[in-house]
Amino acid sequence: DVKVTQSSRYLVKRTGEKVFLECVQDMDHENMFWYRQDPGLGLRLIYFSYDVKMKEKGDIPEGYSVSREKKERFSLILESASTNQTSMYLCASNFGGSGRGEQFFGPGTRLTVL
Amino acid sequence: AQTVTQSQPEMSVQEAETVTLSCTYDTSESDYYLFWYKQPPSRQMILVIRQEAYKQQNATENRFSVNFQKAAKSFSLKISDSQLGDAAMYFCAYRRGSGGYQKVTFGTGTKLQVIP
Numbered sequence: 001d002v003k004v005t006q007s008s009r010y011l012v013k014r015t016g017e018k019v020f021l022e023c024v025q026d027m028d029h030e031n032m033f034w035y036r037q038d039p040g041l042g043l044r045l046i047y048f049s050y051d052v053k054m055k056e057k058g059d060i061p062e063g064y065s066v067s068r069e070k071k072e073r074f075s076l077i078l079e080s081a082s083t084n085q086t087s088m089y090l091c092a093s094n095f096g097g098s099g100r101g102e103q104f105f106g107p108g109t110r111l112t113v114l
Numbered sequence: 115a116q117t118v119t120q121s122q123p124e125m126s127v128q129e130a131e132t133v134t135l136s137c138t139y140d141t142s143e144s145d146y147y148l149f150w151y152k153q154p155p156s157r158q159m160i161l162v163i164r165q166e167a168y169k170q171q172n173a174t175e176n177r178f179s180v181n182f183q184k185a186a187k188s189f190s191l192k193i194s195d196s197q198l199g200d201a202a203m204y205f206c207a208y209r210r211g212s213g214g215y216q217k218v219t220f221g222t223g224t225k226l227q228v229i230p
Contacts, residue, residue, distance in 0.1 A: 004158075033218075040123070042205060042222040058217070090159065101147045101209040103218060105159040 003027070004106040006091050012112045019078040021109050023091030030096030032074035033103065034058075034066065037088040046089075049074055050096060081113045116141045118208050120221035127196045128229050134181075135191040135224045137206030143167075145211035148182065148189045149218075153203040162204070165189065167211065193226075201228045 007022035023032065031050050035043040035058075045058030047066040055066050063085060067075045074093075078085055088110050092103040117140045127133035139148070146167045153159040165173045165182050172180050177197075181190045193200055206221040 035220075040222055042120075043220040045217060048217070101211075101216065101218070102149070102161050102164060105151075107158045 004091060004093055004104050006089075006106040006109050008109050009107060010110050010112075012114065013078075013081050014114055015082060017078075017081050017113075019081050019111065019113075021076040021078075021089055021091075021111070023074045023076070023093075023106055024072050025074075025091075025093040025104070026072065027093070027104070028071065029093035029104070030071075031094050032068065033092040034064075034074065034076045035090040035092065036060065037090055037108070043090065046076065081111075083113050085111065086113045087111060116143075116208050116210070116219045118206050118219050118221040120204075120206055120224050122224045123222070124225045124227070126227040126229055127193070127200075129196055129198060131196055132192060132194045133196055133226065135193075135204050135206075135226065137189045137191070137221055139187050139189065139206070139208050139219075141187070141208065141210075143210050147209045147211060148180075149207040149209070150178070150180070150189075150191045151205045151207060151220075152200075153205065153223075154199075155202070159205070163191065196228050198228050198230065201226055 004025045033048040034046040049055045049068040065077045091106040094103045119138045148165045150162040152162045163175045177194045179192045203223045209218045210216045
């Protein structure tokens, strides 16, 4: 089975802190994604990566950055956390190429910024 | 830009009954995929069913089936013989078909309650 893991299920941080969210997948997927999930807004794409060291902005990249130094690991960084970044963060991955596109999701990290 | 609309924020169904969740999308592409994902409470999101736009036949997966109306840009999910384990958030999603790293656009979700 494909496994996508995230470093924390719950995280509480203070305003202004630098926050790292880690995601690891074990299926050698080329693509990895970070989403933010908020009630009534669905999933919104923050960033995605299609290869090591490659990244593309999604719909809401402001206030976030990402890092992909190894194929299996994709990190989301909040440079200076703010209360409006309190949310559920979902990582996902899938194969590149002209595949059927299914994404495999991690369990999510519920981040609270105080 | 592609958009996906789920107009039913919440729905409920009696156990063993059938329920249909609605989804419409907007695209100018001819080659694309549509998905329904399920997110149970406090659990990981998983794929329920997938439809390739070039296929006329509606996809089915056990108790789950879709009604894909390409011209109307409608993609509804039917759950038959509803079970308590079907209670979850359901997201409709769209992905353009060509290319390696295509963005997926999600709807806002429908919360399904199953009443015993």
